[in-house]
Amino acid sequence: MAALAPGLSRKVKKVQSHAGVLETKVDSQELLTSFATLSEVHKENNTSTRRRLRATLEKRGLENANAFLGDAEAVVEALEAVKSQLDGLTLACDGITSGIESSK
Numbered sequence: 001m002a003a004l005a006p007g008l009s010r011k012v013k014k015v016q017s018h019a020g021v022l023e024t025k026v027d028s029q030e031l032l033t034s035f036a037t038l039s040e041v042h043k044e045n046n047t048s049t050r051r052r053l054r055a056t057l058e059k060r061g062l063e064n065a066n067a068f069l070g071d072a073e074a075v076v077e078a079l080e081a082v083k084s085q086l087d088g089l090t091l092a093c094d095g096i097t098s099g100i101e102s103s104k
Contacts, residue, residue, distance in 0.1 A: 041053070041056055041057065041060065042056070
């Protein structure tokens with residue numbers, strides 16, 4: 001094979017290094033789900049909606065984070081109730097243990 005000109009050789013190497021990008025499959029389930037979600041958020045394709053897309057996505061992310069915090073708060077409260085019950089059981093067990101030891 002004949003040697004390529006330096007500029008052409010550099011361009012060929014650049015294309016070869018980006019071959020993975022060119023081989024990306026666009027029919028993966030994850031990508032299709034992402035496109036479907038984006039279509040729900042970004043219903044119209046015009047200049048103003050494209051400009052507002054970032055703000056819309058950030059707002060949705062904030063709403064999701066707040067929902068997560070609300071759910072996490074409920075979990076924390078439930079765990080605190082369990083801890084309180086376990087503390088009560090520990091005191092009861094300690095009382096039973098000391099009663100058994102004193103009766104020996």
